[in-house]
Amino acid sequence: MLPSSNGLNVLLLVAVVLCALSVVTSQHKARKLYIELQKQKERAQQMEVEWGQLQLEQSTWAALTRVEKIAVQRLQMQFPKSGQIQFIRVEPDGHINKQP
Numbered sequence: 001m002l003p004s005s006n007g008l009n010v011l012l013l014v015a016v017v018l019c020a021l022s023v024v025t026s027q028h029k030a031r032k033l034y035i036e037l038q039k040q041k042e043r044a045q046q047m048e049v050e051w052g053q054l055q056l057e058q059s060t061w062a063a064l065t066r067v068e069k070i071a072v073q074r075l076q077m078q079f080p081k082s083g084q085i086q087f088i089r090v091e092p093d094g095h096i097n098k099q100p
Contacts, residue, residue, distance in 0.1 A: 071077040
């Protein structure tokens, strides 16, 4: 073999080893990113479930019958009688018109 051919073989061997290490490194990074992606998808699903539970809880707390019951029992509130109701109309020009 020629001396220049031997140097070329060493250079090609180094290039192949560097390429192999680069492939291994990129595969390792890709696997780490995939694992992180899966964790984030799982977290997103957990947050979706929690959001649904919070919406259900909010609708339960804001139910009209519950609010009315608390208003009557705890706050001693009652519906106004017909004589206690007044309608106020605001005209486009800003004038207030009260109606009994």
